[in-house]
Structure formats: structure tokens, C-alpha cells
Amino acid sequence: MRSFTGWTCLSNPSTNHLASLASAWLLWAMMATSLLAQPPLHVDGRRGPYHDHGRHGGPSGEFDLVEPTGAVTGRISLRRDQLIYRHGDGRQVVYRRNGRYDTPDGQFLGYYNTLLARVLKFPRSGFGHFLYADLDDFTPFPQASYRLLHPVGAGPIGGPIVGPWAGGYMTHDISVYGGGLGLPWLAPAPAFGWGMNAGPLGPMPFAPFPLNPLPLSPIPLNPGPVPIDTRRVALPDLPPAKIRFTNSSQRDVNVTLSDARQAGLSKTFRLGPAETHDMKLRRDAGHEWVETYELLSPDGQWITREVRHSIQPQPRYEIVVHEWRVQSVAIDRTARGNNRIEDINMQGKGIGRFLLPPGPELTDQTIDVFQSARAMQNQGTVTPLISDEQIQEQFRPSDRVSPFERALLQQQRAIQQAQQGQR
Template sequence: MKMSINVVWSLLAFTLLRVPVSAQQAFDLVEPTGEVTAIARIEGGQISVQSRAGQRAVFTRDPSFDSLGGEFVGYYSPKIDLALRFPRSGVGVMQTAGLADARPRFINTRRAVRLRRGQIVSPLTFAPPIFFPGQLFPPHRSHLRHQIHHGQHLHPWQWYGLGLDPFMQGYAGWWRRPQSILVDHVVVPNPPLPPARLKLVNDGRREVQVGIRDLQDSARSRTIRIQPNSSSDVELIRDTGGKRIEQFRVMNPYGSIRTHEVVTEYEPPVRYEFVIHEWAMQSVAIDRTGKSPNVIEDINFQGRGIGRFFLPPGPLLQSGIIAVHSTALRQQNGGTVPPLVPQEDLPEHRGRTLEDTVLEAQRAAQRRAAGN
């Protein structure tokens, strides 16, 4: 019994008293093309990465980010909230994990590590890996709360080595940190909704063209022309959102395996945009010979942009009536809607007065022709 206690205390003293060597070692960070774009220097428990462009990042040694097998040595930069794993051999790719991500996980970097010429990796550059089966001292109440927190952040945290745990207000000891692997994921849509039935009313004084843009399926986009004081009925498919279900295989330090399920709800995105044009007069053909029964022979119109607006997503889109002209006008974004003909083709006259006069003359001529 006394020998076992001495062994434990010896291991504890060795772990707490071990310090990194002061000798500096330099490594090249090499792109897949073979170009060296940065230099990493390890000294005093820190890695300093200096790029050719002059950017510099400093990472501090953090054994809680070491890989399970000990082949990667963990570092952390609180300034950029990034964890870095450096290959213990001094050769190969690194791994990084952004801890600000919702689901942080280590991924291989594009650049690889290469020892600079004339150097060798000292066995004292990185402290030797140390494994303990679990926590040596009994947990207190905050440990129990902390266990739940770890279940929500499975990816970057390891149980290998010592680590500073901010939730424990000090050293976490040899706290068990699970290793997790994503083994399966599936997206389950919510039950379908019936289509929304909309009555599109043209409450303007001219004919309008309604462009219905389907942002999810462009093949379903279409246009509708509506006369003044008229309407048109449309049906629009509604998205329902759903759930993303992920299955993780989690191993504890003793080798036992359990399954952890993470369910994430996602809302349906905005699907439909209405783009409204108003048909305004562009040019008029007038018979000045007096031979035609109609003074006004032809009128050309152009589609002037009135405005655009989005419809609510999913179940928020309800059946009802939309006054397309006034709704588009209230958006005050007509400048974002390009005309259906070049703007330079518009006449320079005061359009509304001229148009009203021409239309009235054309209607009068048609009444006279009908009377004859």
C-alpha cells in the first residue's frame, strides 16, 4: 500500500515539475506546392507562427488539447480562440479547431510541418505523454454540473494530460474528457404544410407584371400580368423546416463506448420574392396623313420597376390577399428593379399628362369607329 502511494506521488511530482526546455527549435510550414509560407518556432512552452506577410500568432502549451494517442501536442491561443495540434515527430500536417464554432472539431491543416535544415527534433522539445485512467480525487458538486457541460462540447476536448478548466476555477486534475466521432447524421423534415393560396390584387392605375422568384427551385419561378383593379390567384408551396439528428460514438478512457445523440432544430428559409413592374407608355405612333380611321395607330410600353419584397418563410406565410402595387411601392426600393427595356428609350415628355391625353384620344377614336 505504501509503495502504491509513493508511485502515485512520484507520478504527480513528475507531472507538476516537468518544464519545457528553453532551446528554440524552428519548423517550416510548407504549402502543397512546396512553397514555405511561414515559420513556427517552439520555445518556453509556446509556439510562435510568423508568416511571410508579417502576421504573427502565439500559442501556449495546453496538454488538454493533446491527441488521444499522443502523436499531436496541444496548444491554445486565447487571442484568436483557436486550438492547435502540432505533430510530435516534427513532420506532417497540423490540426486546428476553432473553439468559437458551435461544434468545434479538429481538422487537418493545408500546410505541413517540416523541420528546418540542420536541426533535429530534441526528445525534450515536447514533454513525454502521460496517461491517467481518471480523476484521482473525489468530485465535488461543481464537478457534477461540469459533467453535463462536457456532454455538449465533445469535439476538441481530450482526457489526455493535465488541463486548466475554466469551469473548475483552477486545475481540472485528470478529468475524463470523452473522445467522440461522428458516425451518422440524418435530416428529418417536419410534416408537410398545405400550399398557401394568395389573391394578388393590382391596386394601381396601370397594368403590372408580378415576377414570382422561387429562391429554392428556380424552375418554379414565373411571371403574371394583372390589369388595373383586377386580381390573379396563385398557390405557393411552403417549406416546413425539420431536425438534424447526429449520432456520435463516445469512448471513455477505459475503452467503453456509448452513443450520444445531438438534435438540432432548423427553421425554413425565405423562399419567395415578388418583383413588381408597372407598364408605362414608351412611345406613340400617330397618323398625320388622315387616311387611317385611328389617329393613334400604336402605343409602346415599357416595364418600370416599382419595387420588390419577400414573403414570410414556412408556416408564417398564410393564405390571403396581397395588394402588389401598393406593397411594392411602400418598400421604396424601385431603384433595385431594372426596367424591362433600357431606361434611355423612355420619352422625355412629362409622361403622365401625355399618356392620359393619348389614351383618351385613342378611346374617343375607337368610340367613333364603333358608332359608324
């Protein structure tokens, strides 16, 4: 196992009982350090991050930006209500403290830059990765930085740091083996961020660093929650709603039902005065936005956590209504035609369009398409409907029209019959 504490365990089988008792006393004296030791936030008498939250609730301090190679390539300065991000080339960006961008668990403090439309979330511990998100993206989502943060001047391990500013790093137990009483000797850890593989490798001679043969290995700092995946999950559909469409107009109407989930596909049907048309419409239950994070637990194990956000369903169905009206009547005025009506051309005048309620708001009901469309007062958004030859064939003088139009056609027929009777 690894030791991240100020001491690590070495066995010495030749130790006498007096030395073993001394080792036991030192072991129990340092047990708290062994179990709770954390990297210090300041050394050499320097002050760490100032956490007396002021008017805007922001801490202050200086923090280095460390590349994976260990090189320091930037610095972040906290000035109560400001975060100054200094790049290695001298450029700097100033972020303002904004509590609305804090994480719900309080582990990250939110800062915002208006010009860049970027949010930077600073880890409250002062260690690990910071998060950033561009609000002008189509789907802004916090991403973890590839560089690590640590306070300026952080040096060798000097003792345990207890409390919310301890950094939240890995804690390690002590493996007791070897020695006359089964107790280990203690030796100081080499440096900040490094430990020794002190597994039960058998009896090994005591020697101070760097002469002992135990291999050294780096211990990574806890990066905090790391986003690894986001996805949108559709919830199961709700039971279909039973809808009855009616027409309160004195003319025939043409109804077009469009489904946003099936682009380019629509259903069209015709309703005469006082006629009805029944349909069953599928209903959405909405979606869930699932965010997956990886966390490093206190015992050094990577665990996965999911955060789910509900997304309400959006309107799915749109109704467009046209009203059929006589556009023109073709009459044969020739000598042989005897003023006979040859054809009647119909045109669908736009009445309006409206959306059906989304998801669970769409219940079993009766909808008057003519009155609903006219109430929207958006007839200018509806293109007139020109019937094709097949539809034109349906609209003959015997078809349903308004009383005025019907009277006009009946009068025209009467004139034709009178002329034929005189002959």
C-alpha cells in the first residue's frame, strides 16, 4: 500500500523488545497522522487562502497552475470578489465572483467573465482541478481543467490538516508487520506528493532515505468530481390522448396535423360544418439529462456518481386550419353552351395555426379547430391552400358550400333549365 503521511512502515526483525516498545509508542502517537495526514496549504509561515468570506463570499490567495509534467505555467489570484487568471505569457483574465454558479454541494465557487461568457468554478479546497464552461455554447457543460491547482509555496508534508480545507485527499492506513512484537519502525516520507510502497515484502534492513530499498512512487492529488459523460435519456411515452376535432364554421375546413418528432410527415383531413374527427395522439413524458462523474473516495477507490435533471416535454403537435371557399365559377357563355356551369374552383383560405399542449397537459378533450385557429389571430402565417385536380373534382356544384354560394349556384342552374325549356 502507499503512504501519504509523514511516516511510513519499515520492518526490522533484529530489533530488541525495548526498541519494539519504543516503536509501538511512536506508532500510536502518530496514528492520527497516519490516518488523517493531508498536504498542508501553507509553509514557511505564509498565509493560505483567506476564507473569511466577505461581501461576495469569495476567498483570497495565490495558487499555481501545474502541468501534468510538474511545470508551473500559470497562476490564479483570488481577491475576495475577483479571480485573476494569469497565463504564462503574461496575459490575464479577470473573473467576478458570482454565487449563482456555485456547485450545490459548495465544493466549487463560481466566477464569471462577461466578455468571454465563461464560468470558472474554483475548488474550495484550493487543490485539484477547476471547472469551466462557456455559456455561449449550445449545450454548456462544466469541464475539468487538465492542469492542477495548489497553493503557492506548498512544500513537504509537515503534519495533518483537519477540517474542510484539508484538501480532501486520499487517506491511508498503516500495515503492521515485522519487528519483535509485530510492530514496524517509522521513517519520514520523502517529499510532498510522494510515498513509499510499504507492502509486506518481507524483512528489510532499516536505513534512512534515500538509502532504503523501498521503491518510491507519486501519489496523485484528489481532482474532485470529474465529469466523464453526459447523455439525454427519453422517458417512456405516456398513454395516448383521445382527441375529437370539430368544425363550427359554415364552410368545410382543411385540417393539417404535423408531428415535430416526424419531420416532413403530416396528416390532413377535411371537416364539414358540425362534423367531427376522432384521433389518438401519442404523448411525450419528457427527458432526463444524466451527468456522470468519477470521484476519488477517501480510501483511494474511484467511484461513479450520476446526477439527473428533468427536462419537461415540449409541444409536439401543430394544427393548421384552412377554410374552403369558392374562388371562381366557370360558365360556358357560348351559343351552344347555354350558360352552363363548367367548373367551380375552390381555394383554402388560411384561418390560423396553433400548438397542442405538451406531454401530460394534453388530455382527452374536444377541440374546435375553427375557433381555436381563429383565436390565435395569425392567419397571415398560413399560406393559402390551392386544391389539386383530385380535390377540384370533389368540389362540384352539388358539394357543400355556404348558403350565399349555394343560392348563386342554384340560380345559375335555374337559368340554364329555363333556357333549355324554351327550346
